[in-house]
Amino acid sequence: MKVSAIITLKKDVLDPQGKVIHQTLDGMGFKGVNEVRQGKYFEIDVKENDPKKAQKIVEDMCNKLLANLVIENYKIIEIQ
Amino acid sequence: MKSAVITFPGSNCDRDMHVALTKFGFKNQMVWHNDNELPKTDLVVLPGGFSYGDYLRCGSMASKSKIMQSVINFAKSGGLVMGICNGFQILVESGLVPGVLLRNKYLEFICKNIFVKIDNKDNPYFKNLDKEVFELHIAHNEGNYFCSNDQLKEIQDNNQVAIYYCNDNGKTEEKFNPNGSLNNIAGIFNKEKNVLGMMPHPERMIDKSLSGEDGSLFFKNLLNNIK
Numbered sequence: 591m592k593v594s595a596i597i598t599l600k601k602d603v604l605d606p607q608g609k610v611i612h613q614t615l616d617g618m619g620f621k622g623v624n625e626v627r628q629g630k631y632f633e634i635d636v637k638e639n640d641p642k643k644a645q646k647i648v649e650d651m652c653n654k655l656l657a658n659l660v661i662e663n664y665k666i667i668e669i670q
Numbered sequence: 671m672k673s674a675v676i677t678f679p680g681s682n683c684d685r686d687m688h689v690a691l692t693k694f695g696f697k698n699q700m701v702w703h704n705d706n707e708l709p710k711t712d713l714v715v716l717p718g719g720f721s722y723g724d725y726l727r728c729g730s731m732a733s734k735s736k737i738m739q740s741v742i743n744f745a746k747s748g749g750l751v752m753g754i755c756n757g758f759q760i761l762v763e764s765g766l767v768p769g770v771l772l773r774n775k776y777l778e779f780i781c782k783n784i785f786v787k788i789d790n791k792d793n794p795y796f797k798n799l800d801k802e803v804f805e806l807h808i809a810h811n812e813g814n815y816f817c818s819n820d821q822l823k824e825i826q827d828n829n830q831v832a833i834y835y836c837n838d839n840g841k842t843e844e845k846f847n848p849n850g851s852l853n854n855i856a857g858i859f860n861k862e863k864n865v866l867g868m869m870p871h872p873e874r875m876i877d878k879s880l881s882g883e884d885g886s887l888f889f890k891n892l893l894n895n896i897k
Contacts, residue, residue, distance in 0.1 A: 604775070604814075606774070606814075660821075
C-alpha cells in the first residue's frame with residue numbers, strides 16, 4: 591500500500607524558510623498572505639495489504655525517524 | 671588516555687579532531703560508523719561535517735547508524751561523549767542531549783570566529799579551566815538551538831547550558847548571537863554532564879600560527895581532568 595505522510599513544524603517553532611518564502615511572495619505581489627509554514631511530504635510504498643497495518647508501520651517510521659517530535663508533527667493523509 | 675572519533679559518511683572534521691586529540695596526548699582511534707562495538711576508550715567524539723549529506727534533518731540518519739547504539743550505551747553508563755557541530759546535531763537527534771538545532775535564523779551558512787562563555791565548570795570538560803571566555807570557530811547552517819519552554823526551564827534548573835555565545839568581554843547579549851539560538855546557547859550537557867554537545871570547533875583553534883590557541887587550553891584541560 592502507498593501511504594502518504596506530511597510533516598509540519600509545530601506552532602511555536604520558528605520557520606525561517608517559511609518566512610523568506612512569505613517575503614518573496616509578498617515581493618511578487620501576493621499581498622494577502624498571513625503566514626507561510628514549510629513542511630515535508632513522504633510517499634512510502636510498504637509491503638502490506640492491510641491499510642490499518644500499513645498506517646501503523648508508517649506512523650512508527652514517523653515516530654522513530656521521519657519526524658523529530660520535539661519540533662515537528664506528522665499526519666498520515668492518504669493510504670491507497 | 672584513550673579516545674575514539676567516529677567517522678560517518680560525510681564527516682569532515684574527523685581527521686582534524688584526531689590531530690587535536692593526538693597532539694595533546696590522547697591515544698586516539700578512528701571508528702567506522704558501521705562497526706557494532708566501540709573499542710575500550712575514555713572519550714568518544716562525534717565530529718563535525720555533513721553526515722549523510724544532511725538529508726532529512728542534520729544528524730538524523732547518523733543517529734540511527736550501527737555504532738550509535740554502542741555510543742548511547744557508553745553514555746548511559748557514564749562515559750564521556752562529546753559532539754561538535756554535526757556531532758552536536760547527532761547528539762540531539764539521538765536524544766542524548768535535549769532540544770534541537772534548527773536552520774540559522776537568517777538562513778546563512780556562518781563561518782567565522784566567535785566568543786563563547788563557559789557558564790558552569792562543575793563537569794569533567796571545563797573543571798579547572800582558569801578562563802571563562804574562549805575564542806572558537808563556528809561553521810554551520812543549522813546551529814540555531816531550540817527547545818520548549820518547559821525543557822528550557824529544566825535545562826536551566828539543572829545547569830545544563832555548557833556555553834553561551836558572547837563578545838570578547840563575556841557579555842551574552844542577543845547582538846552577539848550569530849544564529850538565533852535560544853538564549854545564546856552554543857552548547858549543552860545532558861543531565862549527568864558526561865555528554866557535551868556544542869556548535870563551536872575547539873579542534874580548529876590549536877595552532878598559534880593558523881588560528882588561536884583557545885582550543886588547546888580546552889583539550890589540555892580535558893586530558894588532565896580525565897587522567
